[in-house]
Amino acid sequence: MANDPLNLDESAEWAGLWWLPADPDERIPGVLRYEPEDGIVLSLIGAFEDRIVSNPSPGVALVHEGHQTWDVILGAAEQREISLLVCVPKSSKRTFGARVRSPDKQTVLVTTALIGAHVSGEDDAAFAAAEVSVEDLGLWAASSAFEGFVGVADGTPDGSGSIFVKTPESQSITVDGTEFRLSHRHTLPFFDQRRGGTVGRMRDSAFMRIVPTDPFSFRGALGAASLVQDLIALATHRAAGVIWLRLQLANADSVARDDRPSLRRSADVLYSPSVLGKHDAKAVDHHLVFFTCASFPFEEVVPRWCEAHGRLQLAINMILGLRYAPPRYVEINLLTAVGAAEVLHRCLGIDERPMPADEFKPMREAMLAHVPEDHRERFKGVIRNDPTLRDRLYALAARPDAEAVGLLMTDVDQWARRTTRARNDLAHEGGTPKHSTKELIAVVEVTTAVVILNVLHELGLPAERQREIVREHPQLRATAKSAREWLVATGTNS
Known part of the structure; x- marks a missing residue:
C-alpha cells in the first residue's frame, strides 16, 4: 500500500x-x-x-587539514x-x-x-508519537487479524474453508504519562494471477505505538523503540531486529483538504539499528518464547518492563548483548556474563555487606594505622566492606524461584566457586589454564541463565512459568545438562 x-x-x-x-x-x-x-x-x-577554511587577513584564505x-x-x-x-x-x-x-x-x-519531515537536528522535539515494528512482535502479542476454519464432512476435510479478517482491538496502557498501544495493520486482499494458478494474499503486522506526554525528538523516539526491541528480545530469547520505525509529527499540516481538518504527517526513519529486521523471515518457534501476552498480559508486563528496564538497564544491555552480537571467543562471553551478574546485583540494591558498618570502620582504621603514610591511601581503597563476586552470585541464585534454579543447576556452590575462579584467573592472570573450554561455556551459559531468571523474576513472571522455561526451553535444557556435567563437586575442583 x-x-x-x-x-x-x-x-x-x-x-x-x-x-x-x-x-x-x-x-x-x-x-x-x-x-x-x-x-x-x-x-x-x-x-x-x-x-x-579560515581568513587570517583580508584577501587571504587558509585551507586546513x-x-x-x-x-x-x-x-x-x-x-x-x-x-x-x-x-x-x-x-x-x-x-x-x-x-x-x-x-x-x-x-x-x-x-x-x-x-517526510524537516527537523533542525537529532534533538528537535518535533514528534508526537512513534510507531515501531519489531521481529516476532506479532508472536509475542498472541493476536492476529486473521481467523479461519476448514470445512469437514464425516470427520474429513471436504476442501472448503474460509479466512476472516477482523482487526483485533488495540491494547493500551499508560506508564508515567506515556501511552503504549499494541495495534495491527493489515493489507487489502490481493489476487496474484500466475501461469500455474492464483495466489491470494493479505499481510497482518503488529506494531507498537508510543505517545509521550510531551513531543519528543528523534533521539527520544529511538530510545522508545529500543525499549520495545529489548522487551521482545528478552521474551523470545534471541536478537529482535527492527523492521520499520515511523514518527508522527507534532505539528499538523497547515492546509486542510476537502473540508477535512488538517492532518498530522508522518516521517519514516531509515537508520542502522542494532539488528536489522527481516520482515519476510520465518517467525521463531513459539516453543522458544519465554512469555507472550497470552501468558503475561500486556497491561501487566509493559509497566513492569518500563520500571525494570530503567532500573536494570546496564545489566539488561550486557546480557542482551550476548544475543545481539555474540562474541566468537568464550573468554569475552565469560567477562560479559559475569559482569552482567555483578552489575545486576548492584542495580538490585542488595545490601549484603560482610560486616556491620559500625564494626568495619574502626577495624579498617586500626589496620591503616600500621601502614606507612605514603601507602595509606592505596591500602584504604583496597580494604572495602563489599561483597565478593562469589557472594553476589549466591545472592542472585537465591532470588528467582528456588525450584527453577534447582532445575538449572544442582550445585549452586560449585557454580559460584568455579565462575569466580574462572573470572579471576582471566582478569588477574590473563588466562584460564585450570578450566576447559567446555567448562567455561557451561559457566557462561549458567550465569547468563541466572541473570535472565532474575530479570524475569523482577518482571513478576510466575514461579511455575520460570520452572517451565528451564524444563522445556531447548537452550536452557542444554544449559542444565552442561551444568550437571561440569559444575558439580568432584573432589578435585575448588
Missing part, C-alpha cells in the same frame, strides 16, 4: 534537491540511496563546501520533505580550471534519514 511504512530491509532511493539549513537558496540536485547492508548515501551533482561535517542536510524529493542527520563527506570531485567545464560531484555518508 502507498502509505505503508518503509521496511529497513528493502532498498529505496529519492531524486531531489538538497541544501544546508544556513543556506536554503543554494540547492543542489542529487540522489539519496538506501541499501540495508550498506546504509545511506547522498550523491550530489554539485558540492557543499567541505573544506575547513580535515573536512567539515553537517548535523543536518535538508531535501525535497518526490513530493516529500527529507532530513538527513549526521552527514559526513566521503568524496568530493571539483573541476576548478578544467579544460572542459563540468559540474562538481560529491558523495555524503548519512547516519539517519527522516523521509
Whole structure:
C-alpha cells in the first residue's frame, strides 16, 4: 500500500534537491540511496563546501587539514520533505580550471534519514508519537487479524474453508504519562494471477505505538523503540531486529483538504539499528518464547518492563548483548556474563555487606594505622566492606524461584566457586589454564541463565512459568545438562 511504512530491509532511493539549513537558496540536485547492508548515501551533482577554511587577513584564505561535517542536510524529493542527520563527506570531485567545464560531484555518508519531515537536528522535539515494528512482535502479542476454519464432512476435510479478517482491538496502557498501544495493520486482499494458478494474499503486522506526554525528538523516539526491541528480545530469547520505525509529527499540516481538518504527517526513519529486521523471515518457534501476552498480559508486563528496564538497564544491555552480537571467543562471553551478574546485583540494591558498618570502620582504621603514610591511601581503597563476586552470585541464585534454579543447576556452590575462579584467573592472570573450554561455556551459559531468571523474576513472571522455561526451553535444557556435567563437586575442583 502507498502509505505503508518503509521496511529497513528493502532498498529505496529519492531524486531531489538538497541544501544546508544556513543556506536554503543554494540547492543542489542529487540522489539519496538506501541499501540495508550498506546504509545511506547522498550523491550530489554539485558540492557543499567541505573544506575547513579560515581568513587570517583580508584577501587571504587558509585551507586546513580535515573536512567539515553537517548535523543536518535538508531535501525535497518526490513530493516529500527529507532530513538527513549526521552527514559526513566521503568524496568530493571539483573541476576548478578544467579544460572542459563540468559540474562538481560529491558523495555524503548519512547516519539517519527522516523521509517526510524537516527537523533542525537529532534533538528537535518535533514528534508526537512513534510507531515501531519489531521481529516476532506479532508472536509475542498472541493476536492476529486473521481467523479461519476448514470445512469437514464425516470427520474429513471436504476442501472448503474460509479466512476472516477482523482487526483485533488495540491494547493500551499508560506508564508515567506515556501511552503504549499494541495495534495491527493489515493489507487489502490481493489476487496474484500466475501461469500455474492464483495466489491470494493479505499481510497482518503488529506494531507498537508510543505517545509521550510531551513531543519528543528523534533521539527520544529511538530510545522508545529500543525499549520495545529489548522487551521482545528478552521474551523470545534471541536478537529482535527492527523492521520499520515511523514518527508522527507534532505539528499538523497547515492546509486542510476537502473540508477535512488538517492532518498530522508522518516521517519514516531509515537508520542502522542494532539488528536489522527481516520482515519476510520465518517467525521463531513459539516453543522458544519465554512469555507472550497470552501468558503475561500486556497491561501487566509493559509497566513492569518500563520500571525494570530503567532500573536494570546496564545489566539488561550486557546480557542482551550476548544475543545481539555474540562474541566468537568464550573468554569475552565469560567477562560479559559475569559482569552482567555483578552489575545486576548492584542495580538490585542488595545490601549484603560482610560486616556491620559500625564494626568495619574502626577495624579498617586500626589496620591503616600500621601502614606507612605514603601507602595509606592505596591500602584504604583496597580494604572495602563489599561483597565478593562469589557472594553476589549466591545472592542472585537465591532470588528467582528456588525450584527453577534447582532445575538449572544442582550445585549452586560449585557454580559460584568455579565462575569466580574462572573470572579471576582471566582478569588477574590473563588466562584460564585450570578450566576447559567446555567448562567455561557451561559457566557462561549458567550465569547468563541466572541473570535472565532474575530479570524475569523482577518482571513478576510466575514461579511455575520460570520452572517451565528451564524444563522445556531447548537452550536452557542444554544449559542444565552442561551444568550437571561440569559444575558439580568432584573432589578435585575448588
